[in-house]
Amino acid sequence: MSGWVKIAGLGPGNEALVTPEVTAALAEATDVVGYIPYVARVAERPGLTLHASDNRVEIDRSQHALRMAAEGKRVVVVSSGDPGVFAMAAAVFEALENGPDTWREIPVEVLPGITAMLAAAARAGAPLGHDFCAINLSDNLKPWAVIEKRLRLVAQADFAMAFYNPRSKSRPEGFVKTLEILRQECEPERLILFARAVSRPDEAIRIATLAEATPDMADMQTVVIVGSSLTRVIDRPIGPIVYTPRSTPE
Amino acid sequence: MSGWVKIAGLGPGNEALVTPEVTAALAEATDVVGYIPYVARVAERPGLTLHASDNRVEIDRSQHALRMAAEGKRVVVVSSGDPGVFAMAAAVFEALENGPDTWREIPVEVLPGITAMLAAAARAGAPLGHDFCAINLSDNLKPWAVIEKRLRLVAQADFAMAFYNPRSKSRPEGFVKTLEILRQECEPERLILFARAVSRPDEAIRIATLAEATPDMADMQTVVIVGSSLTRVIDRPIGPIVYTPRSTPE
Known part of the structure; x- marks a missing residue:
């Protein structure tokens, strides 16, 4: 399986606060998922599909990310701030824990960001x-x-x-x-x-x-x-x- | 007065976790002060003076930074992690509060980083x-x-x-x-x-x-x-x- 999920923190809003690690992950991604205003911060480019969803659907979005990674996609889940602070990381891990066993073989990484x-x-x-x-x-x-x-x-x-x-x-x-x-x-x-x-x-x-x-x-x-x-x-x-x-x- | 102090977080160690904002501040600086291992992470270049000091001298280091800024230097105080979390920002503000009144006219900025x-x-x-x-x-x-x-x-x-x-x-x-x-x-x-x-x-x-x-x-x-x-x-x-x-x- 070549797919992966990276749960990336975009920081509070200013692009000068996005780490190079997150920028590099976005450059490698085939798919980006996240809440509408955060996905809007990601530049469109050929080969990248943006999947914006409303808030309060964190588990659906997480399952979508994991399913795409299981199919071989390189998926970045974007959060504002730091994904580990009241943001998407815990939601992705809840979905992973309750999902099919094969999801436990997907490489999942959390890329920290500047939290609010x-x-x-x-x-x-x-x-x-x-x-x-x-x-x-x-x-x-x-x-x-x-x-x-x-x-x-x-x-x-x-x-x-x-x-x-x-x-x-x-x-x-x-x-x-x-x-x-x-x-x-x-x-x-x-x-x-x-x-x-x-x-x-x-x-x-x-x-x-x-x-x-x-x-x-x-x-x-x-x-x-x-x-x-x-x-x-x-x-x-x-x-x-x-x-x-x-x-x-x- | 054209000098300033920026208290910058270098993150936990990996350069991919240093924000572009911090990288830009280091590129503009005339002087960098900090604890020896953190100053060692800053690349030498013409026009930049590195001032490395031992730990437990946070107030001395802060006074040094503020004095240089008052003389017109562009000073970056480097911290690991985030400067506001058990690091140099509070020390610089203690020194500023207890220093000469003229120090209150020095622009001082805190540049957040990825804390440990x-x-x-x-x-x-x-x-x-x-x-x-x-x-x-x-x-x-x-x-x-x-x-x-x-x-x-x-x-x-x-x-x-x-x-x-x-x-x-x-x-x-x-x-x-x-x-x-x-x-x-x-x-x-x-x-x-x-x-x-x-x-x-x-x-x-x-x-x-x-x-x-x-x-x-x-x-x-x-x-x-x-x-x-x-x-x-x-x-x-x-x-x-x-x-x-x-x-x-x-």
């Missing part, structure tokens, strides 16, 4: 410069009680936090509850960063305190970063820097 | 495919009690975990204690991944259960990933895949 929280952190300074966690705030695939428990415990442990999928039209209430939980666990001066469309032309980064934060500051294009209790702002004439110091006092 | 935990996760499958946290296990700059509290709370919240700097010659006991804490909080079948020198020629990835894990499986070149309770292995003739499913049952 790290691109957002870089733009703001270094808010994730010390211990931090990443939480998917969508309760489509997990009970809200699990999200709430995780939020409370990581706040109590004083991690910085990055939230993916903070708010969508179909789940407007989750981020409202998230802010309520944070207000119970953290001080009002806690810094929150709303980073929308990072590295893209419409990038918008907003710094607020927990007291100032409102639910409408986030949408599905936003990654939210909540600092630890030590996260601070450096005021500068050319714009603020938000960072978390490396040291934790006794 | 995401490169390691990609090699193994998708162990960080759901909520996860990143913890620096070094107690050089924080009390051990903080590390222990964080380990217990994130284990109770059932996050996957990535550990940076798990073990050094001067701190052999920290990872021993870490495994003891994990054994108190998690089941013996919990999966642990020891990923050494990821993406480099001497890469070595080892999968163990918590029951099998021993302290000598980690060193300073290793990133350790502990799965959540849902993290699983797919057995394949061509090697195992470790991944964390996207769904958490009720």
Whole structure:
């Protein structure tokens, strides 16, 4: 069998953040599958078939990729950011585990990318410069009680936090509850960063305190970063820097 | 002032994982500063001065970079991985905050890179495919009690975990204690991944259960990933895949 699957991270949007490894995989591919806006980032060329699909069909898309690879195609599954962070890698492995045994002979590789929280952190300074966690705030695939428990415990442990999928039209209430939980666990001066469309032309980064934060500051294009209790702002004439110091006092 | 500082992530080691943005910054630089093995990855060329320094001098190195930029130099501070994850970005901002006011007019940019935990996760499958946290296990700059509290709370919240700097010659006991804490909080079948020198020629990835894990499986070149309770292995003739499913049952 000469086919393969490579699950590739395209980074947050700017082409200067796509690794040469991913560019090389796309150059070798016969087929690219992925969510419509990510496939739209791949240049058309003779010999390459683009298969764009809507979101919420991650398992169908994964099965399609594995079937084509089993037939000898060289398939790149594109994700934004890093495919291993709330993206396509876990979906492909779920499909593989539950699929025919022959799929276990297909070479499958994950090609890492710049994930949204790290691109957002870089733009703001270094808010994730010390211990931090990443939480998917969508309760489509997990009970809200699990999200709430995780939020409370990581706040109590004083991690910085990055939230993916903070708010969508179909789940407007989750981020409202998230802010309520944070207000119970953290001080009002806690810094929150709303980073929308990072590295893209419409990038918008907003710094607020927990007291100032409102639910409408986030949408599905936003990654939210909540600092630890030590996260601070450096005021500068050319714009603020938000960072978390490396040291934790006794 | 025409000088600037760019704090750039070189990724885990393989040049195919360096972003074009970082490559372009290095091409424009007059000076590169960083820890000896990272500066060694930058090609020499006329007009570029390389300033390699030992580790544990992060603040000196940051001050040096800012001083040179204030004099008009174009300075790249190189980090391995991502500069915002347990690397140079926070150190540069500490130096900037505590330095002369004029340093606040220097353009400073962070250029993200592929951090070790995401490169390691990609090699193994998708162990960080759901909520996860990143913890620096070094107690050089924080009390051990903080590390222990964080380990217990994130284990109770059932996050996957990535550990940076798990073990050094001067701190052999920290990872021993870490495994003891994990054994108190998690089941013996919990999966642990020891990923050494990821993406480099001497890469070595080892999968163990918590029951099998021993302290000598980690060193300073290793990133350790502990799965959540849902993290699983797919057995394949061509090697195992470790991944964390996207769904958490009720």
